[in-house]
Amino acid sequence: MSGGGSAPGGFGELLRSLRVRTGHTQERLAHAAGVSVRTLVDLERGRTRGPQRRTVQALAGALALDAADRGDLERVAALGRPRPRPAAAPSAALPLPRDLSDFTARTQALAGLRALAERTGGDPAPVAVVTGQPGLGKTAFAVHAAHALAPHHPDGQFAVDLRGMDERPADPREVLGRLLRALGVTERAVPHDTQDRTGLFRSITAARRLLLLLDNAADEDQVRPLLPGHGNSLTVVTSRHALAGLECAHRIDLALLRSEESVELITRIIGAQRVVQEARAARDLADLCGHLPLAVRIAGQRLAVRPQERLGKLVAQLADEESRLDALRAGSLEMRAAFALSYRRLTPTARTVLRRAALAAGSDFSPETAALLAGTTLRRARLCAQDLADRGLLQPHPESERYRFHDLLKLFATEQLATDDDPAALSGARDRAARWMLARARAAALHFDAEHRPAPDDDPDPVTAPSGREPARAWLEAERSQWLWALHHAQAAGWHRQVIDTAEAMHWFSDRTQHWEQWVEVFRLSVAAARALGSRADEAVHLNYLAWAYNMCAYDHPAALETAYAALTAARESGDRLQMGWALGYGAGALKRLGRTDEAIAWLRDSAACHRDNTTPQGRLAELTTLNTLGVVLRETGQAGQALAIHRSSEAICRAGIPGQSPDLMAVYQAATLHHLGCDLVELARWSEAEAPLRQALTAFEAADMPAWSAPARLDLGIALHHLGRHKEARAALVKAHRALTELNHPRQAEAAAHLRGRPDGGTNR
Template identity: 45%
Template sequence: MLRRHRQSARLTLEQLAGASGVSARTLSDMERGRSKGPQHRTVTALADALGLDEADRKQLVELAREGRLRDRWTRPIGLCELPRSVDDFTGRTAELAWTNELVHAGDAPGVAGVGLITGSAGLGKTTLAVRVAHALRPGFPDGVFFLDLFGMSPQPLPVDEALGMLLRALGIADQQIPGDVAERASLYRSLLHDRRVLVVLDNATSEDQVRPLLPGGGAGKALVTSRRLLAGLEGVRRLSLGPLPLLEAAELLTGILKDDGASGEGSAIRQLAQLCGGLPLALRIAGNRLVSRPGWDAADLAARLMNEERRLDQLSAGDLKVATAFGLSYEQLTDSTRRVFRRLAPVPGWDFDAALAAVVGGTSIDGAWDALDELVDLGLLQDSTSGRYRFHDLVRLFARDRLQKEETTAERDALTVTMTSWLLRMATTAGRLFDPAYIHSDRPDADLAGLSSPEDADHWLRVNVDNWLGALRMAASDGRHSAVLDCAESMHWFSDRWMHAPHWHEVFTLGAEVAAALGDPARQATQLNLLAWVHLMPRNDPETTLRYTAQAMDLATRSGAATQIAWAHHTAGGALRRLGRLDEATAAETQAAATFKANGDVSAYCQCLGALGTCLRDAGRYTEALEQYLDLLALLNEDQPGITPSGAALIRAIALARVGECLGSLGQRTEAITKLTEAISLMEQARLPVPQAHSLETLAALLSDEGRTDESRHAHARAAEVYEAIGDTEASNRCRDLANAAP
């Protein structure tokens, strides 16, 4: 009848679809008899678009009603029915769009409309799938079904039982259901091929459990949720669910509390959302607790959650418990993986790699990879393309709880010592690869073999800074003074490469404190000199620098540590130069240079030569300064023994930049631009962002003076990016303004 009315109106399927708002696919299904009982609002929209008279309109509506009644009586009602959707569902806009695209993309030839939603416990996979299924229900007139596969249960739903339940829901009588699993699966696929059905398969445990339950193409679609990645499933579209962003997490809490005066607790709500880590289950529990206790407010619960030791206990409401959700995943792990999981909890940094996992888990690197893969597969760890892993905050607390309950105090203490010792040995070995005194030292121990070059060491120290710095703190608090001092001393030369890092003050303060505790004034002077450097370079506080160098000088003099006396002179020289006391600065640098040269310390001697050149430059003696820098570059080019390649690269880059500055001051702008461009490239290779940013500013000014406006703006824009990366907002804004200035 629908086809007859459409043809009488001289409309194509597409034209009727456009006029009625009903999809062409749905119209086609109705005309071919696939959809025998469309919804009332669909039929009335078609009647309006076709301009039917009252009699024809009534007949069409009645036929659709009869079709719905026939459909109702030909299949059992209530089997595999969807759970209700929560009213306060919040966010997930991109994920909802993904599912909508999935359903429509599945209409294309050869595309099976199967979506797989994965993620750890408590992320709201089921809630999202149910929400989607309810929203898409009008587009699936032949049924929307939901089946819990009990994937985290000790006994997941067997495939034959799952197929039997779905076949009954599709209207197949018990006596018509085959006994063989393969035959059941074949019948099931054939039914889905010709019916507009959406099947939600919740909480899947394995590929073998899911494969027979998926449509083989055609009209039927499926959404699968699982804590496991189910990496073996082919031909499915994947959605990895993550925590809610803070704004959406706060919105969810506000929605739960909408009748309980949450509007006046904005800051407390945001704090509570942050403490829940954006985990929908935790947010739901927190909200339910507040709703069920009218005397509480968000600030009260947030105060309770601040205590990490009690946070998981507080995140429970009735039969909803965050710890229980994580526990179901934990029970799925092998014993060896459980051990790695709980022993990763005390790792001090935000993330870690397989090498550290092997150390704490007491396993081989291959064993660590296997455990980490299993943990990622179950959503208990998050991984990244860089080969590093991290916990969700609440999962880490759960792992810590398991460690507390499953291992003795002695085992936990031994774990702490093992972990911190390895981290400090790694950091110390990595730091020494930049020290000229260790150029010809033995290679690292076998378990530190990942550090085979300065490049490896640089990478390890940067990405693991939270871990080795945390280990340094723990060792200091445990009284392991020698290990702390060795590590702090090893960072002397590496700190030059990463001078903008915020942690050097803490590293060298701990070093000075443990040196004092050991009663070693010479090594204490070393750490005080390094603290003086921190205040000179990253902090630009020359007055404090001079106070530290005075203390270092006193200790070094009393202990006869000539090298540290020289370092105190050198660092003080830098502070004096910045204060404009150039004669004193020159005298200090000259004295330091003489000592370093006599001791054969080429790296330190070269630094002093560069500093003397800078004193000449600041005095306006550009020709003499230029000669000093050129002599320094010539010395470096002689491939001097006792200086590391990385140390030489650092000094060469800065000396070349100073040559460019002097040439610019002498009016030789073209050559100055060439030298600065070369220096900036070397600084980028050596990862020296602070001098690189300064040199980019100098280059931009010279380019502007030469009338090369576009190049000048580009240099200022690059300088702004580098300054932003090192956290110098003021300098970044200054350079960005110059880059964007009108001509």
């Protein structure tokens, strides 16, 4: 391909080929034609693209050209000369496709393209690349933009389908031949090879203001020879591939339509009256089409040819996922076929990764999940996922290495599972992914365990294993849907011990993420696994975890009380006084929240009695938890003085430490105790004394990254500051606390809002 100003092309290339053919040297031809050698060198190198007629005639005479060659030389020279007025006739050879009268949205993308078209003195000539997943309306946008920008390109508009999805995409050499002929170059004057054709094409386009639409490009190598070099001609390229290697291009990555834009497109296709009559159905229809322009258009076209059909009928048909792609067909427009074009162009490994990724749980997935499901290496899965994203078949996350499907593409990939995969292979893939995910989840969760730490061989892939608490938490958060699916899969497969072990490993981590309602689901599974194994001891433990989850995560206190009763029964039958005490404590928490305070106090005293004689570290921690909870209930029943005394004794236990327990764990328990002390002092109107323990508690919870604990502590600090008359500080604390409590869906968010409104009697749930 020609690469710079000295490269031959156009008039210069033709002149040089004629000189060589007739056996002239540059010096001999220059002397015979009466021009300088320097002038002849500039002509052949393309530095002078359109010499004057007399110069051309002199050269033709010196070369003794026949009439045909003389005519070709003059014609190419004329093409390179400045043209006082546009020549619109040649564009008829490669006309733009018909514009859509109902084209909708894309205002911002069109404005960007218009700004590009209005630039002058392009060096290089402007190129816009329109990319995105199948069905986004890339061609429709490019055609609409070309028609809109036609006045900016008076020398003609040309469109070429590069057939990028065909088995044999268009050959750049053949496309250049068509373009040159459309520009007025005769068949004989069109150079033979691709490089020379590119040179001539660039010589011609440099002096004109053309618009070139290269639709459906296969790759960069196909596009590069077709691009003008310099000047003001605009090229718009559309492709299902990202064409990331194409240099100096303005990129337009079309997004899905917004909801209102999808409804507007339906309205333009079928008319406003039908949409107004079924406004809800129109919005549902747009949602079921995933706001993908092609899908919305197909749905609209189906309705357009059935003027009596209700929108709700098509909505009902599309609601069935198994037949949704069947319904998205209108004549030659078919959603499934649009996806199949891209699918067939993938390598076998990439097709497997795409299909198997549809098995992943949740809204997105990682390359690790894709590798497990596809039965390939992580490196290969990562490369395939990147390639699939470049082809518009997956949507990459903007910040992390995760990918997601468009809903309709996921349905298509799921269909391919049924046709391209053996059921036994799919079953093996699911088992492999579930076992790996559970092993990684257990190892990651153990980073938060107060009594155990993960060993190097706990993780299924130590090389990629999270190396500390922050990476472990990030992994558990990102893969939450996937390891929860793995727990369900393990339960269904009868891997009961793995379910119990995974839930056990996670119970300390769950305390740091109380805002995850899924803990109810996790511990339901572990309870079911314990029952399947017939282990009453395990059942008691996991029923207690479940009671905690009902209380603290789901705020379902009747269910928490019922579960605590069941845990108490199982613990008594297995003779486990530690679990008996925990069951009484969790039951007391439910009773308190149900307003049955006297019963709650009685249960807490019984719980403390169970733990008092237990000298193990677990027993001491359990007693500390029970005392703190008892103090809270006493404070909320008007006995703040007794609560303060109990919490002072709890503080003494924390300061003394518990043998065998980590400093990190004791720091959390001490922070909880300080929080309770601060609240006791607030209740006793000892505001100045309350500030210090509340600040210390808040600092410790934030350092441990425990938002479900730090947000209530900040609220109580704000209340204390308000009573101290430090209203600016108080409001700042209350605003921040309210925001965090709302994000956590914490019961105390209403209390925070009430204090912000200046009505602290709005309720409390401390």
